[in-house]
Amino acid sequence: MRISELSERSGIAVATIKYYLREGLLPAGERTGPNQASYGEEHLRRLRLIRALIEVGGLPVATVGDVLAAVDTPDLSMFSLLGVVQHSMTTPVPAAPDDEWERASATVHAELARRGWNPKPSRPAIDTLTAVLVRLAQLGYRDWGTTALPSYFDGARVIAATDVEAALTAGSREEIVDAVVVLTVLGDTALSAIRRMAQAQITLEGLEADNTTRTDN
Amino acid sequence: MRISELSERSGIAVATIKYYLREGLLPAGERTGPNQASYGEEHLRRLRLIRALIEVGGLPVATVGDVLAAVDTPDLSMFSLLGVVQHSMTTPVPAAPDDEWERASATVHAELARRGWNPKPSRPAIDTLTAVLVRLAQLGYRDWGTTALPSYFDGARVIAATDVEAALTAGSREEIVDAVVVLTVLGDTALSAIRRMAQAQITLEGLEADNTTRTDN
Incomplete structure (x- = not known):
């Protein structure tokens, strides 16, 4: 044509x-x-x-x-190709190596080590997460890295397994790369929306439990 | 002062x-x-x-x-207060009620119904998710809503339970609202980074399994 x-x-x-x-x-x-x-x-x-x-x-x-x-x-290999794509899509955050940064970085690496996850292919994502922990500490949420972080890893693993499977079954190398990009980026927006739905639902369940208790008394 | x-x-x-x-x-x-x-x-x-x-x-x-x-x-009530805050933080997406939108909306509502989740408090988040499904369909990923969506709900529920608990134990009403806002917004960035780490880890595990198989042959 x-x-x-x-x-x-x-x-x-x-x-x-x-x-x-x-x-x-x-x-x-x-x-x-x-x-x-x-x-x-x-x-x-x-x-x-x-x-x-x-x-x-x-x-x-x-x-x-x-x-x-x-x-x-x-x-x-297909897996190395996926690594290139994933790496290209994470905007690196500049590391600010002060005490707060070191503390946050240690928390992230401890969580990765506990799970036996290799930190090497995830350098930019690790820096992004470290920056979030630093900001949370500045805002008064220093415990979040130990109390909430493990659930985030648990939930993310469930979702990521689906992501990788969906990408690998997309077809040719070009189609797989297309799937990784599209599903990773739009998946972020979807996940953010679904997390809010889940928060609302759990809040509502709490409200109903609350009302039941109040009626019982 | x-x-x-x-x-x-x-x-x-x-x-x-x-x-x-x-x-x-x-x-x-x-x-x-x-x-x-x-x-x-x-x-x-x-x-x-x-x-x-x-x-x-x-x-x-x-x-x-x-x-x-x-x-x-x-x-x-504390739960109604949380509802107000959650609602205020979701930017509504304009609904585009064509056939594609109706199809995507039906998929989202079917998933909510299957889980017994009340759609009412989640209107803006439902529209955001519907818009993502429409975009995915336009890009050729029409199956995503049935193949991947359930895992997203599973993972998000694990994370949201931690979010709600962290918020409710924050202290006064002001501190709880502060926690909901900070943890919801920064949690989005954290989750996006952790999802990429999990994708990389699962990809790496696949690579290692691949190499083992290759050595075995």
Whole structure:
């Protein structure tokens, strides 16, 4: 198909497709004339993935290039590929190595060690969690890392197992990467909403238990 | 104490404190002269809560007023108070009642019904989750609502039980509201980071299982 049809079928403007071509994100089409090239279904699939990475994942173009390079390295195992994608999607938080930071970092690493989780592939996420613990301590919630954190790990593990399974069964390498990005990012919003529903439900159950007790007395 | 000391001890600028006084968020101090008033520890506590609602919770000033009114209504049960706070913290998503929206909404309500959860107090969160399901369907993940959603509810329930318990044991009504806001908002960031750690760990376990199988052959 010509670039105009590629644009129509993907819903992406011709100028944007040309930009992706210049940046090397989209491979060149097959040259059919001095100013013409022909594109195939593989270009449509690639465009769909680029869109997911940029629009849903919020990845900068340079990082998109790194992820696509990993997709296109068949020697790279599926699990290593997932590692590249997961890593690319976590915005690193600058570490502030004062006493409060060290204390929070020790709490996170103790929880990981207790579960036998390898901290290595999770460096950016560990720093984000450490920053949250520092902020909680500043706001007067220093105990949270020992009282609530384990439940968060328990709940997250249940959810993440579903995430990884959903991604691995998505199909080709490109489709798997698409699934990881889309399900991780939109999953955050879904989880935040469901957590609020669960809080409301548990609160309501408490209210009903409360009323029952009051009627009993 | 005078307003200057209140500012110093709370870390909030005098102009900001005067703004909160004008908006009725902070009760007036005891008048000690034509241009002077005296403030007590209760003003410090209230300032701390206003900050949590505005800076951590991201609530607009009008909503902060509603939450504080609920805090100051002793007849309102603790559980109803929690309901007001939870409701104030969920940004409503505009419903787009087309076929895709109806389908997604039915999926969410079926999951709630299956668990016996009351949908009433969760209206804004339900709309947010529905919007996520619509977006996922548009991106080609129409099955997610049946395959992955139940795990999200399972995991979220484990975490929310800890959230509600942590909030209810925080102390006074003001401290409980402070805890709900801080732990809900920072908990979202923590959960997102921990979910990525769990994804990485499960991926790594898969990689190791993969290598073992490969060595065995």
